[in-house]
Amino acid sequence: MAVSVDPIDGTAMKAQFPLLSREVHGKPIVYLDSAATSQKPLAVLDAMDDYYRTINSNVHRGVYMIAEEATNRMELARALVRDFIGARSSSEIIFTKNATEALNMVAQSWGRANLSAGDVVVLSHMEHHANIVPWHMLVAEIGIELRWIPLDNEGRLDLTDLDTLLNGAKVLSVTAMSNVLGTMNPVRTLTDAARKAGAISMIDGCQSVPHSATNVQELGADFLAFSGHKMCGPTGIGVLYGREDLLEAMPPFLGGGEMIRDVRLDGFTTNELPWKFEAGTPAIAEIIGLGAAVEWLNGVGMDNVRAHEIALTEYTISTLHERFGDRINIHGPSSPAERGGVFSFDFDGLHPHDISQVLDQHAVCVRAGHHCAKPLMKLLGIGATARASVYVYNDTTDIDALADALDATGAFFTL
Amino acid sequence: MAVSVDPIDGTAMKAQFPLLSREVHGKPIVYLDSAATSQKPLAVLDAMDDYYRTINSNVHRGVYMIAEEATNRMELARALVRDFIGARSSSEIIFTKNATEALNMVAQSWGRANLSAGDVVVLSHMEHHANIVPWHMLVAEIGIELRWIPLDNEGRLDLTDLDTLLNGAKVLSVTAMSNVLGTMNPVRTLTDAARKAGAISMIDGCQSVPHSATNVQELGADFLAFSGHKMCGPTGIGVLYGREDLLEAMPPFLGGGEMIRDVRLDGFTTNELPWKFEAGTPAIAEIIGLGAAVEWLNGVGMDNVRAHEIALTEYTISTLHERFGDRINIHGPSSPAERGGVFSFDFDGLHPHDISQVLDQHAVCVRAGHHCAKPLMKLLGIGATARASVYVYNDTTDIDALADALDATGAFFTL
Amino acid sequence: MPGLEDLYREIILDHYRNPRNRGELETPPALRVEGFNPLCGDEIVLYLDFDSNGGVADIRISGQGCSISQSSASMMSAAVKGKSVAEIDELTRAFKAMMSIHENTLEGAETAEPIDAPDVKLGDLEALRGVVKFPVRIKCATLAWNTLAQGIEEASA
């Protein structure tokens, strides 16, 4: 296999992430759980700290200098996010508390206003619970019907019957990349098919936006949801991108301050976009932190991030296969170009909890469980997997450490 | 007027808040907008920074050490909040993104499940939009009826007709303290009356929880909502306290990860409390930051906080009246024991925006506007007020600076 | 660091203390339009009498607001009274161009492009140029203009 060129220097990169210099159980930490949440570069921590130390104040309503400055920095972050995903206007960037809230906002606000009994929503078998349960709630409330795009045997979407599934559908909501299998889905094909069928499309970008260049115009998506904490940003912040005309027509989600134009005893009118969907005091520090994360990622270059992860994916798959042969089974597509750096695996017939526990003793952090994708787990016929996932700060030494620790795990349980 | 004993030393206190040592327009900042958001002590910033630098990882699902540690610290923060408000169990503490979300959660989840056309919800004329608009949304959706507790001429709730208003009501939702008038409401009287009438009670504690000792058993409240950012905690975090049996019976609010027990293609079951209401990756750093804020406040002592604010309130009211006489009108109750340290005022017939703008040039930060309480503004017959508000780190020098700057403001506009 | 004198020019304070065209017009024939500044609660009410071509024959202003929003409304009323739709449109664009340098910055400085402004004399309104240095106040300055645009749209609809 021709190994891709990796534009990123692992050592210099790691130095920017304070957590990566700590030790666990006396060994340097090997963080391989970025699909759950990423580590944060100093630039992001500093941006938030600086907000709290110099301009902390409530936004949008203060006439005094630090409140103006806070408002400016928050709205600048919105503009950074807008450009990061190629949205046309800042009105289309709505800050939420996480991607889950963004997905719920569409299901609940758009859904309640536009769906009725028998209407069809198309999902896929590889969705995260965050893109399943909100729709289940509408099944119970409204009586919509859910249809599921199946998977092929390498864990890719099987689009053979897509047009049939979309026939008469109102919504297509699918992840751009599986957080279990690593599969990167053909988003444009999906959104084109949805549009042809007269359905709106929502893309769960949680695993794709942090890892590759994103342009909502090219994706053709009506809605896109993602989380800050998986893209070098802080916890407590997510984004819903929505096409302006859809957002204009959509009823508000939460009621309160910021989202109103006028409130009387007998009713209220809503504020302009995007604030119509941002009730209450925003997550100001977190928005500013997300803006800093976007700037930081722009500095690295999203194409470099992707190239780095393709190279690391090649290395990971070949290393694990070389060292463990049939003892390991890595789920998902075999070609690195079709997948992101998420590796769910079965090893030696051991339970993922036990694998992860022993790996931890070697300071290797991987996730064990259903990864919030129980329907996919059931389809795969397993209860849980161990999952290692990489990001821009990982390098081949991390993969070597994982392999060494897996060796030790196998040994421990066959004693 | 006998001046109360103030247990808090202003200078030592200010030193703990990094922002308070900055200058604005060449003068030391005088921050008098804590009713909008409070400043943060170093202890809180350090707790969050420490999380990001040493244990940043996703909670509840990781078997590895730093994920366990993150989970422990997050759940410890929940226990701290539980004890801070005297809740019986951690199951009753739900983390939201702000108080607004907490109030919406009850209106939407409890409301949709329990209210139908014609059902009555009782609010008051001094509510914040966050405790009005969610109910307006149910008026539009379900056709509930809103009733409003009126105010007396000092800006206190007029409870003369409370029982009539509550007659047949399903919900009473009232603020514990007005963010405009400073009025502290007789919460226990209200919740007792609600219970007698067969209504549940929700208390908006945004302005009370940060400023005085809170015990939900003594308040007799079924629900209590408040925000972290007004109590020395970070942005992006709020709390809904709910009585366990009510929360058990209440349908979930957002669907996704964390809040489920099982998800299948054909449905889902919910997780235990409190996680049932916490969908998606929580605001982990913010929760830990809120925990640190609670610990910090406990260190100061909430009774000391309240005593300090009563003393400062006495000083503020008497200073402003002495210096400006009829030129100033301070809204709300005249007795410091009946009110918190929030001073909305009219001055010299000037518009609040203009006042605030000139004060800013003197580094004095006050808010100008409707304070998200437009129905109250209409009742007062004004469009906006200037509002100065104090917290534990303010002292008499801040009030003197405000008075000096007001002097200059009057002079500027009468030139 | 901009100072107060950049914001509160003498001419602004003059319009604030002595607002022009304050009052109401009978409706109908006049059109009544309300505008809100959602951030601070300022409300403006415009009364508009249109001529047969849709121009503004007469205008009155009521409502409440700060010195910036009140003086901007007062200056606007003097500037648009008796003007045709086309002239008002040009004035509005010129005024917004003067203001929106900063409105754009709010939306992300890095993409702000110069706005092409019609070559119109703004007269007294020039005094509001300093407002762009105080971004929060831009909405105060533009409130009357947005409300006027809304009124003209309603009248022509």
Place this chain on the structure above:
Amino acid sequence: MPGLEDLYREIILDHYRNPRNRGELETPPALRVEGFNPLCGDEIVLYLDFDSNGGVADIRISGQGCSISQSSASMMSAAVKGKSVAEIDELTRAFKAMMSIHENTLEGAETAEPIDAPDVKLGDLEALRGVVKFPVRIKCATLAWNTLAQGIEEASA
């Protein structure tokens, strides 16, 4: 810092590799109860045959889980088979007491009080004591017990 040997005692690995009472019972007469660990997706299915007094006459276990949940289920099945409701209740409380030192810490160390544990021999189950040092795994260890409690409740309802 607890080590792996605190968690994976030999007797635990033995029960994991050679689980006792694995299988199913015919339903009815047996009761089938399912338990989930929502955090990791582990599922356990218990089949319970009750005697005339509500005691557990026979028990089988299926489902999937990690070494801790599987061995805990295996040990539990051996410990409760043939026991009366009262005996099982006492065992359950003793086991939970052993575990809940840390369950309480999770809920806030500062209020944790010693739990009064019935004076019962836990036998093999004692080997699970080390789990309390690994808080995330406590739910693995208690899953079978919570599912059993649910089954007994259902049977008596």
